[in-house]
Amino acid sequence: MTASPTVRLDVPQDDLFGIHNLPYGVYSLPGRAPRVGTRYGGHVVDLATLLGDEVFAGPSLNPFMAQGHDRWVQARSAIAGALRGEIPREAVHSAAEVTLHLPFDVADYVDFYASEHHAANLGRLFRPDNPEPLMPNWKHLPVGYHGRAASVVVSGTDIIRPAGQRKGPTDPAPVFGPSTRLDIEAELGFVVGTGNALGEPVAAGQAERHLFGVVLFNDWSARDIQAWEYVPLGPNLGKSFASTVSPWVVPLLALTEARVPTPVQVPEVLPYLALDAPWGLDIDLEVEWNGEVVSRPPYSAMYWSPAQMLAHLTVNGAPTRTGDLFASGTVSGPDKEQRGAFIELTWGGAQPVTVAGRQRTFLEDGDEVVLRATAPGPGGTRIGFGEARGRVVPARHGREG
Amino acid sequence: MTASPTVRLDVPQDDLFGIHNLPYGVYSLPGRAPRVGTRYGGHVVDLATLLGDEVFAGPSLNPFMAQGHDRWVQARSAIAGALRGEIPREAVHSAAEVTLHLPFDVADYVDFYASEHHAANLGRLFRPDNPEPLMPNWKHLPVGYHGRAASVVVSGTDIIRPAGQRKGPTDPAPVFGPSTRLDIEAELGFVVGTGNALGEPVAAGQAERHLFGVVLFNDWSARDIQAWEYVPLGPNLGKSFASTVSPWVVPLLALTEARVPTPVQVPEVLPYLALDAPWGLDIDLEVEWNGEVVSRPPYSAMYWSPAQMLAHLTVNGAPTRTGDLFASGTVSGPDKEQRGAFIELTWGGAQPVTVAGRQRTFLEDGDEVVLRATAPGPGGTRIGFGEARGRVVPARHGREG
Numbered sequence: 001m002t003a004s005p006t007v008r009l010d011v012p013q014d015d016l017f018g019i020h021n022l023p024y025g026v027y028s029l030p031g032r033a034p035r036v037g038t039r040y041g042g043h044v045v046d047l048a049t050l051l052g053d054e055v056f057a058g059p060s061l062n063p064f065m066a067q068g069h070d071r072w073v074q075a076r077s078a079i080a081g082a083l084r085g086e087i088p089r090e091a092v093h094s095a096a097e098v099t100l101h102l103p104f105d106v107a108d109y110v111d112f113y114a115s116e117h118h119a120a121n122l123g124r125l126f127r128p129d130n131p132e133p134l135m136p137n138w139k140h141l142p143v144g145y146h147g148r149a150a151s152v153v154v155s156g157t158d159i160i161r162p163a164g165q166r167k168g169p170t171d172p173a174p175v176f177g178p179s180t181r182l183d184i185e186a187e188l189g190f191v192v193g194t195g196n197a198l199g200e201p202v203a204a205g206q207a208e209r210h211l212f213g214v215v216l217f218n219d220w221s222a223r224d225i226q227a228w229e230y231v232p233l234g235p236n237l238g239k240s241f242a243s244t245v246s247p248w249v250v251p252l253l254a255l256t257e258a259r260v261p262t263p264v265q266v267p268e269v270l271p272y273l274a275l276d277a278p279w280g281l282d283i284d285l286e287v288e289w290n291g292e293v294v295s296r297p298p299y300s301a302m303y304w305s306p307a308q309m310l311a312h313l314t315v316n317g318a319p320t321r322t323g324d325l326f327a328s329g330t331v332s333g334p335d336k337e338q339r340g341a342f343i344e345l346t347w348g349g350a351q352p353v354t355v356a357g358r359q360r361t362f363l364e365d366g367d368e369v370v371l372r373a374t375a376p377g378p379g380g381t382r383i384g385f386g387e388a389r390g391r392v393v394p395a396r397h398g399r400e401g
Numbered sequence: 402m403t404a405s406p407t408v409r410l411d412v413p414q415d416d417l418f419g420i421h422n423l424p425y426g427v428y429s430l431p432g433r434a435p436r437v438g439t440r441y442g443g444h445v446v447d448l449a450t451l452l453g454d455e456v457f458a459g460p461s462l463n464p465f466m467a468q469g470h471d472r473w474v475q476a477r478s479a480i481a482g483a484l485r486g487e488i489p490r491e492a493v494h495s496a497a498e499v500t501l502h503l504p505f506d507v508a509d510y511v512d513f514y515a516s517e518h519h520a521a522n523l524g525r526l527f528r529p530d531n532p533e534p535l536m537p538n539w540k541h542l543p544v545g546y547h548g549r550a551a552s553v554v555v556s557g558t559d560i561i562r563p564a565g566q567r568k569g570p571t572d573p574a575p576v577f578g579p580s581t582r583l584d585i586e587a588e589l590g591f592v593v594g595t596g597n598a599l600g601e602p603v604a605a606g607q608a609e610r611h612l613f614g615v616v617l618f619n620d621w622s623a624r625d626i627q628a629w630e631y632v633p634l635g636p637n638l639g640k641s642f643a644s645t646v647s648p649w650v651v652p653l654l655a656l657t658e659a660r661v662p663t664p665v666q667v668p669e670v671l672p673y674l675a676l677d678a679p680w681g682l683d684i685d686l687e688v689e690w691n692g693e694v695v696s697r698p699p700y701s702a703m704y705w706s707p708a709q710m711l712a713h714l715t716v717n718g719a720p721t722r723t724g725d726l727f728a729s730g731t732v733s734g735p736d737k738e739q740r741g742a743f744i745e746l747t748w749g750g751a752q753p754v755t756v757a758g759r760q761r762t763f764l765e766d767g768d769e770v771v772l773r774a775t776a777p778g779p780g781g782t783r784i785g786f787g788e789a790r791g792r793v794v795p796a797r798h799g800r801e802g
Contacts (some may be wrong), residue, residue, distance in 0.1 A: 108551050113634060135632045140575050141566055145634040146547035150509050150720045151599060160600045162717035165542055165671065174541050176671045198552060198643070199797055201560045217716040225717065231536045233514060233546040234525070234635020241548070241597070251782070270566065270577045316563035316626065317797070318641040319551045370677070396600055396718070 006086035011041030016384025020377040022079055023248035023386070024061050024213065034059035035103050037093075039386070040083055040315070041246055044098050049091035050082050051075070061104040061212075061249065061278040065193035066322040067207040067300060072193065075252050082154055097141055100247035102193060103215075107323040109152060110249035111219060112144035112238070116263075118332035119143075119395070121344045126227065130319075139267060142304035142312050144326070147219075152325065155246050155388045161395040162241035162308040166224035172280075178395035179222035182363040183348065184332040186287050186297055186340035186371050189217035190306045191249055192324035201314040203278050207307035214255065214287075216246035216371045216388035217327045245325075246371070246388040249340060255384055258282045258371035258375035262305050269308070272315050279305035282376065283385075285331055287340060288370040290356050297331035297340040299373075365394045407487035409718065412442030417785025421778040423480055424649035424787070425462050428499040435460035435502050438494075440485055440649055440787070447497050448490035451483050452476070462613075462650065466594035466724040469612040471500035473594065477654055501648035503555040504616075505592060508724040509555060511714060512588075512620060512640070515705035517664075519546075519733035524624075524746045527628065540668060543705035543713050543728070548620075549641035553726065556647050556789045560621055562766060562796040563642040567625035579796035582750065584766040586731040586752035587688050587698055587724040588770050590618035592650055592706045593725035606677050608708035611658035611721070615656065617647035617686075617789035618728045624744055624763070642742040646726075647772070647789040655784055659683045659776035663706050670709070673716050680706035682776065686732055688741060689771040691757050698732040698741040699723045700774075766795045 017039045027044050030035040034054035037044045047056035055064045055131075064075070113119055116134070123133030137143060161182060167174035193212030196202045202210055219239060226238025255269055262280040283299035309326055330340040339345045342362060346352055349361040363369070374387040412419055418440045424580045430443050437457035448457035454476075456465045465476070514520055517535070524534030562583060568575035575712040596614030597603045603611055620640060627639025663681040684700035688791060710727055731741040740746045743763060747753055750762040764770070774786040 108549055110637075123633075137566075137568075137575070137629055137632065140568075142629060143630065143634055143637075145637055146545055146549055148719055149510055149550075150596075150722050150725075153599070160718050164717045165538075167538075167541075173668065174538075174671070174770040176673065196553075198554070221526070222717070228538055229542060229544065230633070231538065232524075232631070232635070234545055234631075234633070235718070236511075236544075236546055237713070237717045240714075241717040268573065270575070272577065312638070313641075314640045316565045316640070317561050318549055321551050324551075357666075 003392050007089045007092060008086050009043055009083060009092065014381050015041045016374060016382055017041055017369050018381055019080055019083060020381055021139045021250065021254050021383045022076060022209040023250045024103065024317040025248045026059055026061065026101040026103045028101065029093065029098060036061060036064065038079060038400055039095060042095050044093045044095050045083070045087070046080065046091040049088055051078055058102065062323050065118065065212045068194050069335045072212065072251065072253060076251060085226050086339055101152060102152065103247065103249050105184065105323045106149040106152045106325050109147045110326040111329060112142050112304065112309050112326060113329040114142055114302050114309065115330055115332045117301065117334055118162040118330040118340065118344065119144060121332065121339070123341060124346045140311050144309065144313070145234045148244065151240055151244050152245055155244055157390065158393045159242050159390045162222050162225065162237070164222060164237050165228055166227035167228045174228060179224055180362070181220045181223035182392065183220055183223050183342045184287070184369050185219035186285050186295070187217040187219055187327045187329060188283065188299060189215040189245055189325050189327040190309070192320050193322060194315055195322060195324060196317040196321035199317040201317060202310050204273060204307045204311040207310045208252070209308060211252050211306060211347055213249035215248060215249055216373055216385050218369065218371055218388050218390060219327060220244065220390065244388045244390045246386045248386045250383060250385055255281065255375055257377055259271055260300055263301065263303055265303065266345065273308045275305065275307060279307040283373050285371060285373045288372065289292045290367055292313065292355050294353060295337055295339055297338050297344060298333045299331050301327060301333045302331060348378040365392050367392045375377040402466050406490040408490045408492065408493060409482060410441060410444055414615050415782050416440055416442045417775060417783055419782055420481055422655050422784045424651045425479060425504065426649045427460055427462065427502040427504045429502065430494065430499060439464065440484045440496060443496050445494045445496050446484070447492040448480065449501050450489055452479055460502065466505065466613045469595050470716070473521050473613065473652065473654060482566045482732060483694045485518055491659050503553065503557060503646070504650050506724045507550040507648060507720040507726050509718045510548045510550040510785065511545050512548050513543050513705065513710050513727060514730040514731060515543055515703050515710065516702045516731055518702065519731040519741065519745065522733065526744060526749045539647050543710050545710065545714070546635045548644065552641055553646055556645055558645065558791065559794045560643050560791045561794055563623050563626065563638070565623060565626035566629055566637050567631045575629060580625055580722055580762070582624035583793065584622045584743045585688070585770050586620035587696070588618040588620055588688050588728045588730060588732060589684065589700060590616040590726050590728040591710070592616065592681065593688060593721050594723060596723055596725060597715050599611060600718040601719040602704070602712050602718060605674060605708045605712040608711045611711060612653050613654040614650035614652045615633055616650055617769065617774055617786050619645040619772055619789050620728060621645065621791065635754035645791045649787045650717055651784060651786055656682065656776055658745055658778055661701055664702065664704055666704065673712055674709045676706065676708060680708040683777040684774050686741065686772060686774045690771065691768055695754060695756060696738055696740055696746060698739050699734045700732050701736045703732060704731060708739060717746060764793050766793050768793045
């Protein structure tokens with residue numbers, strides 16, 4: 001009998017995928033079925049092999065997430081412990097050789113609107129005649145709407161330019177065609193690990209036990225389609241063609257150093273939205289457009305926190321499920337170079353920005369956008385979120401109307 | 402060897418669940434796992450046993466629906482043929498002895514707003530200062546929004562009164578508590594049997610091959626929560642607490658006699674919404690409130706058809722999946738006694754109606770609402786949809802805010 005060969009992985013403490021991160025994802029090797037892995041430095045480590053647990057042997061995080069918070073704590077500790085010692089060589093792959101997949105089965109998807117700066121900017125752009133850029137409800141509840149779960153795609157998926165109806169203010173009738181105002185929204189997404197039953201809301205103080213992790217999220221938006229369709233029932237086709245998530249789900253358990261107070265909320269929120277712990281997240285995003293960083297939105301400036309979003313989402317008794325995804329809405333800070341959507345960055349297209357030497361407003365075919373983020377980890381380290389990448393490809397349909 | 406006992410079912414041609422209907426549902430016997438059955442007269446017939454096909458042996462219609470349109474045609478013919486002869490006695494149960502379950506796994510759920518009468522009534526009620534009750538986009542596209550799939554429940558599930566924020570026009574700040582304006586919306590729901598891939602829209606002329614069947618749908622609505630939250634991103638908590646579907650999915654194939662032209666659409670729709678076949682549905686709904694029929698909404702008056710809804714939903718490249726559900730929005734006709742929501746029937750609560758001898762506006766705890774519908778079948782028969790029933794029970798949470 002020969003022992004399986006083992007290996008000891010040497011990853012610096014300050015690697016963005018160091019021992020304090022340990023995100024979960026789904027990977028495959030050529031010709032092999034997808035399985036759950038973690039990213040450790042430049043390696044992808046197979047978790048079923050590492051821990052001898054078949055819950056990781058499938059193509060989705062959902063079975064593991066459904067095991068609940070205590071199990072997440074225990075598994076994270078077991079993974080970190082194992083990675084500090086000798087591990088089976090067969091569990092280790094190079095990050096460069098694997099394909100990454102959508103890491104979880106999306107149940108319901110909700111998009112919030114939690115940045116005061118973004119909401120105020122869009123209010124000024126979409127409703128210029130209104131003296132108050134924020135709607136009266138905005139500071140009383142985290143405004144959000146349901147989006148399409150089926151069109152959540154993993155980083156690297158091409159974004160097909162959507163076709164649809166649009167009507168400019170002076171057009172006599174709507175026209176149909178590929179969107180001419182294709183935009184991004186740089187967001188974070190929050191993944192529900194264990195849900196709540198119908199009629200049993202999640203209190204804000206219990207959110208920690210339900211929230212599994214965090215992903216980067218690009219809520220691609222066709223502003224021309226959206227502007228024409230969105231009254232009175234909200235965005236639909238302007239958003240539902242694609243939303244990109246990063247392949248690595250960073251556990252909420254890895255983000256303890258990133259937890260900061262939210263901005264002071266005035267007026268005081270209703271009791272069901274009150275927080276008993278800091279739920280702001282000191283996560284720094286960056287938006288890269290054709291290789292150039294054009295914005296650095298700070299998540300710490302977000303008005304509404306994920307615990308408040310989950311409490312609000314369920315306060316009417318609505319159930320959530322393993323794999324529910326809710327996103328923050330565009331992350332925009334107070335400064336121009338912190339705006340997380342091009343409609344804000346270029347002020348509705350009226351103030352082009354220079355990208356790779358060209359004046360630009362909305363997305364052209366061939367453009368590529370990459371979101372990245374990091375958060376503080378223990379001892380001055382940083383936790384990386386990887387990337388959410390998408391390239392715009394031409395509309396396949398729609399020219400004929 | 403003894404032959405299994407057989408039986409011949411004698412169901413009148415004009416039964417609402419006669420040979421021309423044959424809806425699909427999921428039933429269980431006490432202590433047994435749910436399976437797919439059809440309703441035939443007062444019987445529930447187990448389809449795995451009847452046809453010897455294990456696709457019907459599970460707790461959901463999804464595997465069968467995913468087999469596609471040609472298979473739906475073939476199975477329907479096989480079921481009708483079998484039911485005209487001797488069938489295994491063990492396949493037959495009394496409808497009174499089975500429990501009915503949610504018949505399919507809901508993928509994405511979208512609610513439309515397809516009745517001109519309803520949209521105009523709600524425009525007048527929600528935006529009284531606007532001289533035009535319909536929004537400018539309304540006659541150009543079927544307006545719709547995504548809702549919560551997780552809270553779609555089967556007929557008979559109690560409806561827990563939702564709690565949430567509301568703010569009357571003269572209130573200085575929002576208050577929290579159980580909804581005081583709980584309402585219904587009488588709708589039809591359309592079930593997608595086979596979806597479309599991302600980037601490959603469903604043409605209106607191809608909708609027939611994707612649409613599996615039709616259910617009754619009650620989109621319970623908390624008008625006070627909805628009115629405060631819905632700007633600018635649409636309804637969320639005011640709707641997401643529960644939506645009731647009927648347990649029997651009537652196949653679109655059973656509704657050929659019900660297909661009628663939609664009302665004339667002026668202005669002419671864009672080419673992607675043009676119809677090459679009659680897609681209106683001559684289905685008569687009724688709304689029963691505490692045992693009294695208070696409204697009879699005619700589906701034939703609906704402006705937008707399900708083929709147009711599916712074409713619109715996917716024209717931007719959004720994918721649909723087996724189990725997608727899209728609902729029509731409230732079915733309201735031109736007359737007062739044809740209004741499918743109590744907010745319309747009582748004009749925002751200002752004009753109470755008499756129900757069982759009492760003046761009523763919105764729903765009280767203990768109220769029960771039942772939706773029913775029938776459609777024309779061959780030879781003067783009628784096709785029944787069964788019922789979507791729900792009883793309002795008191796809020797469990799929310800008084801403490």
